[in-house]
Amino acid sequence: MPDLAVLDALRGGLIVSCQANPDSPLRDPYIIGQLALAAERGGAVGLRIQGFEDVAAVRAVTGLPIIGLTKTDRDDTEVYITPTAAEGVKLVQLGAQIVAFDATSRPRPEPLTEMFAAVHAAGGLVMGDISTLDEARAALDHGADIVSTTLSGYTPYSRQLAGADWELMRELSDAGLSFAAEGRLNSPADAAQAMGLGASFVVVGSAITRPDVITGWFAKAVHA
Numbered sequence: 001m002p003d004l005a006v007l008d009a010l011r012g013g014l015i016v017s018c019q020a021n022p023d024s025p026l027r028d029p030y031i032i033g034q035l036a037l038a039a040e041r042g043g044a045v046g047l048r049i050q051g052f053e054d055v056a057a058v059r060a061v062t063g064l065p066i067i068g069l070t071k072t073d074r075d076d077t078e079v080y081i082t083p084t085a086a087e088g089v090k091l092v093q094l095g096a097q098i099v100a101f102d103a104t105s106r107p108r109p110e111p112l113t114e115m116f117a118a119v120h121a122a123g124g125l126v127m128g129d130i131s132t133l134d135e136a137r138a139a140l141d142h143g144a145d146i147v148s149t150t151l152s153g154y155t156p157y158s159r160q161l162a163g164a165d166w167e168l169m170r171e172l173s174d175a176g177l178s179f180a181a182e183g184r185l186n187s188p189a190d191a192a193q194a195m196g197l198g199a200s201f202v203v204v205g206s207a208i209t210r211p212d213v214i215t216g217w218f219a220k221a222v223h224a
């Protein structure tokens with residue numbers, strides 16, 4: 001059975017997403033493991049890790065809770081964050097306590113209820129990555145243990161914002177839903193604001209673990 005205490009361990013804390021795109025010089029499971037250790041040293045209470053190799057590499061170096069996902073390009077769907085139950089189950093077997101699934105309303109290869117049940121049966125918890133309030137309600141109805149604002153701005157029908165989707169966080173909070181704040185939280189002030197809006201915990205990626213992206217922010221400012 002899944003261990004709900006993991007969510008308690010994350011509550012009120014910072015989760016650091018350690019991911020590197022295929023073209024990044026950091027694209028190496030060893031490097032992702034080192035990024036995870038650096039995040040732990042800095043005070044992260046959990047990690048968000050993409051791909052089987054990286055989940056295994058991070059599990060080998062730290063006991064922190066892992067939110068695992070895959071990013072899978074498929075011809076039959078726009079959904080790319082953990083599109084199948086089999087991927088979710090494998091992430092749990094490799095050491096992820098929570099599996100993040102795309103829980104948007106876009107057409108998908110497998111029903112959410114079945115994917116979430118498969119991960120629960122394997123002993124994992126489910127995070128539904130959503131882009132709107134309606135998707136959050138649906139994900140929780142289908143059995144997600146928590147939702148995350150990950151995909152706001154990444155579906156054509158959600159708010160397209162340069163920064164975080166504060167309005168979505170307000171909506172989730174007003175609806176009394178348990179949510180993680182994620183996506184374009186690019187400063188400590190952003191992270192604090194998300195907590196102030198009622199997030200259970202905050203997930204930060206690019207601003208901590210993507211030096212190429214961060215360098216771009218500085219380079220643009222210098223050249224302006």
Ligand SMILES: CC(=O)N[C@H](C=O)[C@@H](O)[C@H](O)[C@H](O)COP(=O)(O)O
Pocket residue numbers: 017019048069150151154182183184185203204205206207
């Ligand atoms: C949309 C999508 O595919 N998001 C991914 C989900 O795992 C990651 O690429 C993001 O880095 C993560 O969500 C954290 O967000 P940010 O890097 O903005 O702090």
